[in-house]
Amino acid sequence: MSTYQSDLLRLLDERGHIHQVTDPVALDKLARTEVxxxxxxxDPTASSxxxxxLASIMLLRRVQQAGHRPIVIMGGGTAKVGDPSGKDETRQMLTDAVLASNIASIxxxxxxxxxxxxxxxxxxxxxxxxxxxKLGYIELLREVGRHLTVNRMLTFDSVRLRLDREQPLTFLEFNYMIMQAYDFVVLSREHGCRLQLGGSDQWGNIVNGIELARRIDGTEVYGVTAPLITRADGQKMGKSVSGAIWLNEDMLPAYDFWQYWRNVDDRDVGRFxxxxxxxxxxxxxxxxxxEGAEINAxxxxxxxxxxxxxxxxDAATRAEVTARETFAGSGAGEDxxxxxxxxxxxxxxALLTxxxxxxxxxxxxxxxxEGAVKLEGETVSDPAQLVLPAAGQTLRLSLGKKRHALVTR
Structure with a gap:
C-alpha cells in the first residue's frame, strides 16, 4: 500500500514507476495542493x-492522469552534444537537418x-x-558555470564510470549535464515547471538541475526517477533477436511489436x-x-x-487476428x-535478415x-537455397515456433 497522499505520487508508486524522489514529503504536499x-x-538521436x-512517456501519461501538466522536451539542442550516461564512447554527431527530421518523425x-x-x-x-x-558561451559561463563545481560533476555516474573504465570523455560531452541543468531553469522560469522525471541513469543530471535552479533563482524544484527496467532474464528491456523494439510503424511492423509483448517471460506480465x-x-x-498455460491469455x-x-x-486487432490465424494453422495471417x-x-x-x-x-x-528455420512447414538448412515463389504464391517462413513472415514474388 502506498504511503503517499497525493494522487500523483501514489499513482506512480502503485504502478511501479518510482525509484528515487529528491524530497518526497515536500513534493507529495505540493502535488496535493497545486497542478x-x-x-x-x-534526445532525438533516431527517427523513432x-x-x-516508452517507460518515460508513461511517466508523463501518469502525470496527466493524476491531474497535472506534462511537458515533452525534444532535445534538439542537447542531442548536438550527446548524453554520456551509460556510454563507453562518444555519440555520433548529428546535423541540424537529421535532428529536425528525427523530431518530425517521433x-x-x-x-x-x-x-x-x-x-x-x-x-x-x-x-x-x-x-x-541562442546561448552565448561567455553568457553560459557567467550565468551557469559559476554555480557548478567540477568536483561535484566528477562524482556523477555518467562521468565517473567512463573515467573509471579509462574511456575518453570529451569536453563536449562533459557540458551535457550543464545544458540539461539549464533546461530545468528555463522551464521553471517560463512554464512554472517544478518536476523533472526520467530513468534512474538520469539521477545525477536531474539533481544538478535542481541545485542550479535553487542557486540561480532560489526556486525549489524536484526530481523523480524510475527504476531501470530489465526483463526477468536480466536482459535490457526493449531488445529482441532482430534489434530494438521501435514505436514507429515504419521501423517495426505492428505484428512484431505485438509479438514482443505476447512473448514476454511469465514473471514479467504483472509488472509490465x-x-x-x-x-x-x-x-x-x-x-x-x-499459472500454467492460462498465463498466455x-x-x-x-x-x-x-x-x-x-x-x-486497429493495429492491435490486426496483430491478434494474425497471431491467431498463424498459430492455429488456418491461414498465413495478413498482418x-x-x-x-x-x-x-x-x-x-539474405531473406531471413x-x-x-x-x-x-x-x-x-x-x-x-540449428534446424530452427522452416519454409512452408518444412525444415530448411542451406543458406544459399534460392527462394522464388510462383506468381501469386505466398510462402510462410518461420524461425522457431513464434516468429513468422510471408514471402511473395
Whole structure:
C-alpha cells in the first residue's frame, strides 16, 4: 500500500514507476495542493523512439492522469552534444537537418499517448534548441558555470564510470549535464515547471538541475526517477533477436511489436501491465496470479493494451487476428511481416535478415544450421537455397515456433 497522499505520487508508486524522489514529503504536499508541471527530455538521436523510451512517456501519461501538466522536451539542442550516461564512447554527431527530421518523425508517438490541448493539464511539446542554441558561451559561463563545481560533476555516474573504465570523455560531452541543468531553469522560469522525471541513469543530471535552479533563482524544484527496467532474464528491456523494439510503424511492423509483448517471460506480465498499460490494478493482480498455460491469455491482454496505446486499436486487432490465424494453422495471417523477392528470388540467409527474423547473415546461417528455420512447414538448412515463389504464391517462413513472415514474388 502506498504511503503517499497525493494522487500523483501514489499513482506512480502503485504502478511501479518510482525509484528515487529528491524530497518526497515536500513534493507529495505540493502535488496535493497545486497542478504541477512536469517534464521528461528525449534526445532525438533516431527517427523513432523505442520501448525503453516508452517507460518515460508513461511517466508523463501518469502525470496527466493524476491531474497535472506534462511537458515533452525534444532535445534538439542537447542531442548536438550527446548524453554520456551509460556510454563507453562518444555519440555520433548529428546535423541540424537529421535532428529536425528525427523530431518530425517521433512527434506522433507522444500524440497517441498524451493529450495535447489548451487546458491547464494539456501536454506541451517544446524543443530545447530554442534556447540552448541562442546561448552565448561567455553568457553560459557567467550565468551557469559559476554555480557548478567540477568536483561535484566528477562524482556523477555518467562521468565517473567512463573515467573509471579509462574511456575518453570529451569536453563536449562533459557540458551535457550543464545544458540539461539549464533546461530545468528555463522551464521553471517560463512554464512554472517544478518536476523533472526520467530513468534512474538520469539521477545525477536531474539533481544538478535542481541545485542550479535553487542557486540561480532560489526556486525549489524536484526530481523523480524510475527504476531501470530489465526483463526477468536480466536482459535490457526493449531488445529482441532482430534489434530494438521501435514505436514507429515504419521501423517495426505492428505484428512484431505485438509479438514482443505476447512473448514476454511469465514473471514479467504483472509488472509490465502496471508500467505500460492502464489496466486496473485489481485486474492485474488477478491476471498475474494465473499459472500454467492460462498465463498466455494475460500476455495477449498485455500485447493488445500496449499495442493499442502505441499503434492504435486497429493495429492491435490486426496483430491478434494474425497471431491467431498463424498459430492455429488456418491461414498465413495478413498482418505478418512480408517481402517480395522479385523475379530473381532471394537466397534463404539474405531473406531471413531482410525480413528482420535474424539480425545478420551470420546469425541466419547459425539458425539454419540449428534446424530452427522452416519454409512452408518444412525444415530448411542451406543458406544459399534460392527462394522464388510462383506468381501469386505466398510462402510462410518461420524461425522457431513464434516468429513468422510471408514471402511473395
Amino acid at each position: 504541477i508541471t512536469a517534464y521528461v527530455g528525449f 523512439l523505442h520501448i525503453g523510451n 512527434k506522433d508517438s507522444f500524440r497517441k499517448i498524451l493529450r495535447f490541448d489548451d487546458s491547464k493539464t494539456g501536454a506541451l511539446l517544446i524543443n530545447n534548441d530554442d534556447w540552448l542554441s 501491465l502496471r508500467l505500460f498499460t492502464d489496466v486496473p490494478l485489481d485486474e492485474i493482480n488477478r491476471l498475474e496470479a494465473i 494475460a500476455k495477449v491482454i498485455l500485447a493488445n493494451e500496449v499495442t493499442k496505446l502505441v499503434r492504435g486499436e 505478418l511481416p512480408s517481402i517480395a523477392t522479385g523475379p530473381e528470388g532471394m537466397r534463404l540467409a 531482410a525480413l528482420g527474423l535474424t539480425a545478420s547473415g551470420g546469425e541466419a546461417k547459425r539458425k539454419l544450421a
